[in-house]
Amino acid sequence: MGACWSNRIKAETPSHTEVNSKNVSRDGKNLSSSSGKTSSFSLPPTPRSEGEILQSSNLKNFSFSDLKTATRNFRPDSVLGEGGFGSVFKGWVDEHSLTASRPGTGMVIAVKRLNQEGFQGHKEWLTEINYLGQLYHPNLVKLIGYCLEDEHRLLVYEFMPRGSMENHLFRRGSHFQPLSWSLRMKIALGAAKGLAFLHSAEPKVIYRDFKTSNILLDSNYNAKLSDFGLARDGPTGDKSHVSTRVMGTYGYAAPEYLATGHLTAKSDIYSFGVVLLEMLSGRRAIDKNRPSGEHNLVEWAKPYLMNKRRIFRVLDPRLEGQYSLPQAQRSAALALQCLAMEPKCRPDMDEVVKELEQFQDSRNMRKKAQKEHHGKGHFHSNVRRTSYPRPSASPLRG
């Protein structure tokens, strides 16, 4: 389940009453300027009214009774998770007509039902529709439709069979085995690609709520970003930032954003650094159950990250040393760069993607090398693996 509501930073700027539109191509690659003339999929200029947003979006408008049937009356045993805005239920619809189907038949969906009364919840609901209704990318979760009926506000997404990254990293139990190093890096790359796509828009889309509970996983551990309720258009023209009141989640929000409310894409990069650190360490961004001095992951880990020989102190013991030391050092260095206090010193998302892609390349090369070696009857790999940490006393082989 996601960070509790109290962890969320709730204040919102009075000026953030508009919901901006974007001009994007359906393939999610070419984002054009606000004129939309070069785009294959242009939209009316901003700001748009609620009616316009809902009508022009390419989404199915579900009736409440349809979603009630699809989720078997929002049965408690079909709850997939709960967040600050309500519960998420599993449901079934016919894949062509999108009408409710018998449980276990047709297409599986995830239905988020807002239990927050009032304007704020509605505004985030609408922002989500505005962005996700128009942005298409393999690393963004697909929004199928919505329901607006009386006081009901629901969102209907593609179902992500492996749930959230948060559950895999922090939940214990037979259902959640520790994620391997290569899966962690695969997920980090997928999430980075999602963010890079948002930042490639003109103006950039600033996601503002990058955290492990918002990274959802399909059956192959492909990562998709969800929850666009806090997303905002970035600065335009010669402006360096947009001014907002601070929103997001404690532990992930960039320090300069918390202090000033000045929002830039670099705030997302900081949050990425926090998430990468969570993946490397298996520790939560904020964990009050740890000894004092270790509550705040970034503060605790930074001194270790700065020293190549001490980074193993940060690495998740559940990895049991199954990583290549050079990769671990490079990913720790990448996290440190993203967490730079000075926003300008943080890399762009494209640079982050490039770095993480190299990890995948070297993994593929290692696999190939291993295959060849096995074929020749060799048993060793030529890639150096770390000899530490060794959490349990196991006999060392020469």
Ligand SMILES: Nc1ncnc2c1ncn2[C@@H]1O[C@H](COP(=O)(O)OP(=O)(O)OP(=O)(O)O)[C@@H](O)[C@H]1O
């Ligand atoms: N499309 C989906 N497919 C499968 N599971 C989902 C889907 N969307 C959400 N979930 C599950 O429901 C949980 C709750 O999601 P939700 O976005 O409401 O809250 P959160 O991200 O955990 O927390 P917060 O409200 O702080 O953002 C997720 O963590 C995930 O486990």
Ligand SMILES: [Mg+2]
């Ligand atoms: Mg979420």
